Amino acid sequence: MTDQIREQLSALLDGELPRDEMGLLMRRLDKDSELRRTFGSYALIGETLRAPGGRIAAPSFAARVSAAIDEATPIVEKTSTTRRGDAIQASRHVTLWKRPMVRTGLAAGAAAAAVLLFRPDVTPVAEIAATPANTFAMSASPTPAQSQRLASYMVAHSQYSTPMVRRNVLSSLLAADPGITRVSYEMGEAP
Amino acid sequence: MKSREPGDDAVGLPAGTEQSDLELVRRAQQNERGAFDLLVLKYQHKVIKLVARLLRDPTEAEDVAQEAFVKAYRALGSFRGDSAFYTWLYRIAVNTARNSIASRQRRPLDYEAELSESEQNNVEARLKHDDTPEATVLSEEIRVTVNQAIEQLPEDLRTAIVLREVEGLSYEEIAAAMDCPVGTVRSRIFRAREAIDRALKPLLD
Secondary structure, three states: OOOHHHHHHHHHHOOOOOOOHHHHHHHHHOOOOHHHHHHHHHHHHHHHHHHOOOOOOOHHHHHHHHHHHHOOOOOHHHHHHHHHHHHHHHHHHHHHHHHHHHHHHHHHHHHHHHHHHHOOOOOOOHHHHHOOOOOHHHOOOOOHHHHHHHHHHHHHOOOOOHHHHHHHHHHHHHHOOOOOHHHHHHHHHHH | OOOOOOOOOOHHHHOOHHHHHHHHHHHOOOOHHHHHHHHHHHHHHHHHHHHHHHHHHHHHHHHHHHHHHHHHHHHHHHHHOOOHHHHHHHHHHHHHHHEEEEEEHHOOOHHHHOOOOHHHHOHHHHHHHHOOHHHHHHHHHHHHHHHHHHOOOOOHHHHHHHHOOOOOHHHHHHHHHOOHHHHHHHHHHHHHHHHHHHHHHOHHH
């Protein structure tokens, strides 16, 4: 930082710097924190001479403001940028929201299908759907042996799945098989 | 000639400041962030001083002042230059302080504080405005250091900086008063600032 540049800075503070010298100085200011500190100090000197006393800003204040502004929207093309930004944000939001839900849904569906297919005495899903008495088939209480097998499945499944997936599978099973409630409860009570 | 309103603090700013500010605002409006950073550096002390007096809670003055600057930046697109930049910023800072008080159900605004600039020439008056002891001590040290540094300046530098900062004269007016070229005035003011900055630096680091 040469004397010439600091002299330009002093003139800038006073509104006495020719416009053609301003662009280069501004670019230097962007890169040079010591130059910005000097500008702040020159401003403080004037402020102290004109209105001594009172609170002054902490040395880090301007940097904090700058960081807070970095989170703000640029002024130029504010509307279009905001709309574009909102759209991007919204799309990102949907995508982020969708991803785990889709994965969870797929995992839960596959798990529920697997559970039903594991039950040899139960009619395959496609046939159940086609049977008029499918409500009865789904809500029939399993035998203790079946419940035990389902419980074993739950334990095995829980080792390879996330809590959300486990919760979804459990919900599916509870909806499909009230007998599981007792088994799950007993598992929860076990030490 | 722009009309001035009561409480317009831009009245006390030196000549050329408004024009310089408008140029910085114009650049900031074109997304030149560095230009707004300079406006923050230029007015940070003034705004914090104002907000601290309004809030009567100096510990939160910086947070509220920061909020005011961020609001100003976001609203910069609507600034048309009908008033001086500092007048506009001053209103934003006052409104932000008011909102802060209202939202936190603090003590009411001390409107008299805006009128008591002259009171601030002694330490007791500053303490009356609820400044923290640390801030008061630092402020006093800065005042003493700046005054001592000015006293030690060669007469031509001292005259130039006082005419500029205290009397608010333009370089051209100072050149006429000191019977020297404008370039010499620019150099003298710069050298005076450099000397004072060297004295201040240990206090602010």
